[in-house]
Amino acid sequence: MQLRLDHESDQRTDHESDTASPLSTVTVDAPARLHLGFLDPSGSLGRAFGSVGLTIDAPGTRITAQYIDHADHAGETQVTGAHADAQRERITHYLGLLHDAYGGPPVRIDVRRAPRAHAGLGSGTQLALGVGTAFVRLLGRTASTAELARLLGRGARSGIGTLGFDHGGLIVDSGSSARSGAHHEPHVPSILTRLPFPDAWRILLVDDTRQEGLHGNEERRALATLAPFPKELAAHLCHLVLMLVLPGIAEHDFDAFAKGISELQQTIGEYFAPAQGGVFSSPTVAAAINAAKAATQHRAGIGQTSWGPTGFAFVQNAQDAERALAAATDVTRGIAGVVCSVAAGSNRGASIHAVGLQRCHSGPA
Known part of the structure; x- marks a missing residue:
């Protein structure tokens, strides 16, 4: 059975x-x-x-x-x-x-x-x-x-x-x-x-397999070196989630969602930058993700998942996903160890x- x-x-x-x-x-x-x-x-x-x-x-x-x-x-x-x-x-x-x-x-x-x-x-x-x-x-x-x-x-x-x-x-x-x-x-x-998550939306993923994100003792040491996160920035991030990210998902308003995610990621990425070497831990991933955003006429929500190195670009449909993937692949062509792919939400x-x-x-x- x-x-x-x-x-x-x-x-x-x-x-x-x-x-x-x-x-x-x-x-x-x-x-x-x-x-x-x-x-x-x-x-x-x-x-x-x-x-x-x-x-x-x-x-x-x-x-x-x-x-x-x-x-x-x-x-x-x-x-x-x-x-x-x-x-x-x-x-x-x-x-x-x-x-x-x-x-x-x-x-x-x-x-x-x-x-x-x-x-x-x-x-x-x-x-x-x-x-x-x-x-x-x-x-x-x-x-x-x-x-x-x-x-x-x-x-x-x-x-x-x-x-x-x-x-x-x-x-x-x-x-x-x-x-x-x-x-x-x-x-x-x-x-x-x-x-x-809306069925039609897609996510470009770019992984730099030459790197690993911080973990274990290195992660704990990195967190210990960071300055306290300002209360005002925490309030700003909560505002973004409550008034852009969640309404964007609930109402299938992609532009609101993408704006909220990009600003959330930029803010938190700048905070973690001293520990991971930048807003993105991999410069190659950063270049690919930014190229993908440009290919969609800047209508993408971009960032890095956790400590990376995988970066992402949310796009509104399969056609934009093809454009984003082509742009990221073109930027990383000839760089061994960089993997570009497209996923959907589950x-x-x-x-x-x-x-x-x-x-x-x-x-x-």
């Missing part, structure tokens, strides 16, 4: 705790995401960060979990298909945490697909949640995405990856409050709003394909 569950907002109820008979195979497909900017990195009103983000239909993360056949192996957890030793070690670490929390026999995790790490597409969070969801489903257990994120150390600063895993679409999260300090357990930011979260299920429910992953 096969079951496919699509995690959309009306299907997830965090209070459910049903269990099911163990499965033989579970595959989780998690979407890639763009992090479109923080609202208040310094928490001038007591809530730090706050994020805007979007899930996209570019290749995301696909994880398959299976029980290990003890007749063929020594009963040790296995990781196959990992793109690098660091990814394999990370998954092995996650499996150790999951076994400690939920028990169960050793499993094999196969990485069928994953975006390039540290490129700004949310690969780390989607990898963790994909592994966690596949693991608990394989055991016939349930755990909310927020529970898995806390266990695996994801989503404390930005909730876009975790909330996008559940819901998809364009999301604004609450950031973290002062209560989330040393005396309180870290929690995933709450979802403030979620809007479906209005659905992760999906689960389970084999061997005897009894099922549609509760949280």
